[in-house]
Amino acid sequence: MDSSNDNDISDHISSVINQFLPLLTMNHHRIYGYILSLLPVRADADDIMQEATLIMWKKFADFKPGTDFVSWGIAIARNLLLNYRKNKYYKVLHLNDEAVKMIEAKSESFIQEVDRRMDVLKQCVKKLPGRDRLLIRLRHEYEMPVKIIAERLGKNIKTIYKSLARIQDALARCIRRTLVAEEWR
Amino acid sequence: MTDEAPYRADLSELVILSLDNAITKEQLQRLNELIVEKPEALDYYLECLSVQLGMQNFVLSNFDVSQQSEDHSVLQETIKLDMYETAIHDLIVETEAAERALREKLERQRRLLSTRENPVPPKPWWHVAFKVAAILMIAGGIVQLDRLSREHPKPVPTAVAHLTSSIDAQWTDSSLSYIEGDKIYPGPISLLDGFVNISLEKGVQVVVQAPARLDIKSSREIYLEEGQIAVNIQDSTDPFVVQTPRAIITDYGTEFGVYVDRDGITESSVFEGKIELRNRTDAHRLETRLEKTLLLYAGHAAVVNKTGSIKAKETPSCNYVRDKEYRIKLKASQGSAYHRWLAYTYQVERDPGLVAYYKFEKDLMNPGLLHNSTVRTSRKLDGTLGDEKSPAARPTWVEGRWPQKGALQFNATNRQYVRLPADAQLAIPGDLSIVWWMKADPQLASRTAVIVGYGGKGKFENFYYSHGLEQGRYRAFHEQGAEESGDDYAKNDIEVLTDAAADFDRWVQVAIVRDAATKQYHFYIDGEWIESHSYDKNCDNHTPGTIENFPAIGCSGGLQSEFYTGLLDEIAIYNRIVTPDEIRNHYRAGKMN
Incomplete structure (x- = not known):
């Protein structure tokens, strides 16, 4: 060749x-x-x-x-x-x-909505308290394992998981509220 | 689905646990059940995943921590951020090996691509190697190389304290909550409810009472933004400092409390040793630029107000939960009924309407005394067991409602009683509430007095009241202008008996509340209201008599009659109407099981 x-x-x-x-x-x-x-x-x-x-x-x-x-x-x-x-x-x-x-x-509707949700999520993240943003930053930006986060913060793993769950719930609520509000406009 | 759906918190956590492959079989089963059985839970599950997807993809670039740099709390968080960055650095080091493995994997897969069914033969491969690698990196979500270029992190801040224990603690932010044994680093601590005990170096114990916001800056310094702490310092080698928005308290080995309100006004009370209280001179207000200092010793208290001036208080605040009370509360929270009662007594003692409080705890050094533990009246109303001249007249210390607790055994045959000081504070003409515990002997006399109050100084006079039992009923009694003797004797007696029969041979909590405005006596047994009875004349001052008299427990006082037989325990006398809820709480705290 x-x-x-x-x-x-x-x-x-x-x-x-x-x-x-x-x-x-x-x-x-x-x-x-x-x-x-x-x-x-x-x-x-x-x-x-x-x-x-x-x-x-x-x-x-x-x-x-x-x-x-x-x-x-x-x-x-x-x-x-x-x-x-x-x-x-x-x-x-x-x-x-x-x-x-x-x-x-x-799954079909989920895939169709995922872009909108991700757009709204940007705004919702900004509404989180600083501490929550830091926590999800550690988890998602730095991909820090929960175990390491827990060790570094001097807390137990369970507490960190609960915090992450609470933040996730807050964001899910925020997205839902925002999407509903947009539909009414 | 409503936002209040009860499974949300569960499901949210299950999703995160599952993503981390940290879910248990039971949790997975719960996740499956929720998805299958609740359509709204399925929606929520997908919502959670969309949050995760969003986070994973691009939201991170939108973080801007510096946007809130003016905020105090974020400033404090930045301190922690240093720690996070250090942790990230460590993580990078830890993952370097994984990184190498990843590169090898990329290389293998690159070769795989170049030798399998590609659209065209992959020659020369190095032209596309970078893009193929990029595909794989995107596909795997593996974008870790940027970590290697991060700056070297700052040193790790060391833990300055640890949480020894907590009681019903609720934190303002669950992501910054602590449990027993947790290390505490410099940074904001915000306690919404409950109590925590924090240990610092050199034997410093700090009891924090919610609501409170503070920052333990080092093992020798605390910044208290708002709330209440009690500090106990064993080692005075180095000064310990508590800073507040308006004051600086320097301690040299002692026990003291600091309270800061929303305006930063600072109160400090010293229980032992001495402290130096100084106003802050770094405030912007002109009047606070002048530094003022006050030395406070045990039993002293002072306040630094808004303008920075320092004013001494007459007495220390009784509202601090100090180390001893905290330990009792902790034991109570662990299920000890005795400590539950003991913890509650601190609350009773702080009641401004409490005149006297006899807890019937034997003083081993002074077993002939029955102590009044009311903060306001202090030791002034201590009782004396019996008569000095007649040892037989002294009631006997026995085991009370719990093995750790005392009670007094009275015997009418031996004319046993506790003599109380004839003090004007026991003269209570208006609203009056008396709560006590008794285990009466069924063989007692027809009329017996449990607690008798007078207001005069040694004479049969002034606001006489006497509560106890009569003819197997509970009895409330007071006088209005009564004569001491003669034909008119008892014409102004107000006596109320319950319809319900009294209880014998078991511990009973009795509460009798006199409402002077409505002229009613309310009776409560074991925390529950049973009866109310009206009367026509309030307790009033009447003509002084000639018999030497005194208030008493277990007999009618100077009259030396109506002796009681049985056990008595915990008598609280208030000059206000105690509410049904308070009586119920009092009972629940003091019941045996």
Whole structure:
């Protein structure tokens, strides 16, 4: 294979990546959201997302431009999740079939709303007290494990989890209130 | 779904636990049940996940801690932020190994991409390596490399104290709450309810009483923004300082209390040793620029007001929960009925309407005394067991409602009683409430006096009242202008007996409340109202008699009659109407189980 062929191939790959990357970047959170809703264990959901991304990359030639990239990605993720759920270790600490079925039934509307919710979330986070913002910053920006947060703050893990749950609840309420208010405008 | 849905807190926590793979089987089962059984819970579950997604993706870039830098609390948080950053640094170090593993993983996957069914053969691969790696990093949510470029963090602030224990503590912000054994770092502490005991170095114990906002700046310094603390210092090697918005208190080994109100007005009371109280000279007000200092010794108290002036108070405040009371409250919170009662007695003692309070706790050094523990009347109304000339007239100390507690056994045959001082404070003509505990002997005389009050100085006179039992009923009695003797004797007696029969051979709480405005006696047994009776004339001053007299417990005083037989315990005398709730609380605190 001569060098001109090499260049052609390289250009082709670059072109494909330039199509694939923006689509993935733009829709990553939607596909990941779908996975996370059915597999609410961050590390496992990350693995599935990573695997799904690899498959999407490999099969990107099958994707028809102009069609729904998210649906395509979710279809791939769904198969991976099905396989994952067949794993004998899966059932130990994961959602049961009935719960998964019910979540799946809501997943479409969930995916559709996720962007709006994330927009509103920005405003809601700003309304949190400074201490709460710091806590979620440690958790999400610095990805500090709860155990480390607890150690550093001289508290027990349970207290930190309760605080995170309270903050999450406050944000969920804020998003809901804001969305309802927007609908009435 | 309403915002008040009871499962929300649960579900929110379950989601976070699940995301961290920290959920238990039972918790997972609960999560499954909620999702399956409650459609609104399913919605909420998805709402929680959208919050998590949002956080994970881009909200972080919107944080701006500096926007509130003027706020005091955020300033304090910044101190903690230093600590967080240090923790982050540590985390980075800890994850460097993981980082290397990740790079290796990226490399393996890059190779995987280059050799599998790519749209086109991946040659030359290094042209796309960066973008492929970027895809994988996005896909995995693994954006950790930026951590490596962070500045080296500042030194870790050391813990300055730890929480020894707490009683019903509620914190203003649960994310900054503490439990027993927690280390405390410099930074704001805000207690909404309850009490906490904090230990600092060198034997310093601080009892914080809610509501309070403070900052333990070091092992020798506390800033009290608002609220109340009691400090007990064993080691006086180094001065201990409490700063408030308007004062600086320097202690040299003692026990003292500090109270700061919303305006920063500071009160300090000294229980032992001495302190130096100084106004702050760093305030902007002109009048506070002049530094003033006052030395306070045990039993002294002073206030630094808004203008910075310092005024001495006559007596220290009795409202501080000091170390001893705190320890009693702690034992009470752990289930000890005796300590529950003992803790409650502190509350009773602080009542400004309390005239005398006999807790019937034996004083081993002075077993012949029955102490009055009312803060206001102090030791002035201490009782004396029996008559010095007749040892047989002294009631006997026995075990009370609990093994730790005393009570007095009275025997009418031996004419036993407790003599009280003939003090004007026991002359209570208007509203009057007396609460006591008794275990009466069924063989007692037809009429017996439990508590008798007089107001005069040694004569049969002035606002006589006598409560006890008569003919198996509870009895309230007072006089209005009664004569000492003769044909008119008892013509102005006001005597009220209950319809209900008295209880014998068991501990009973009796409360008799005289409402002078409505001229009614209200009777309560074991914390519950049983009867009310009207009378026509209030207690009034009457003609002095000639018999030497005195108030007493267990007999009619100077008349030396109506001797009681049985056990008596805890007598509280108020010059106000004690409410039904207060009586009920008094009973609940003092009941045996």
